[in-house]
Amino acid sequence: MKKTQIVIRKDESSRGSSRAVRYAECQKNHAANIGGYAVDGCREFMASGGEGTGGALTCAACGCHRNFHRRDVESEILQGNASDCKICTCK
Structure with missing residues (x-):
């Protein structure tokens, strides 16, 4: 069984946060x-190839392109120093 592909992207506009x-x-x-x-009932995207290959965008379970799968963006805020905060006065 293949693992679910989770892509972590660093959001450059807001310091200290990342999106999964x-x-x-x-x-x-x-x-x-x-x-x-x-619909075919495929529950999640599983890449049929490694990162950087053509198979990375093809689902191993249903055979269609990754764009047909529903995209969930999860945001998480990483810990940082209070002195880096420029929005509020939480120092």
Whole structure:
């Protein structure tokens, strides 16, 4: 069984925070050409190849592109010094 791909991106605009991006269930409509709505039931994106390869964007479970999977962005604030704070007076 393959592991879920979680992408951590450093947000340069706000110091001390990072965003974790997770790709959840597939939302590709397989019955769009006949006017219906049917999804394949893939619960989460699993990359079929390593990072930097063509397979990194293809799901191993359902075979479709990562863009068809629902994107969840989770923000977390990393600890920093109170002297770095420029918004409030929490020093």
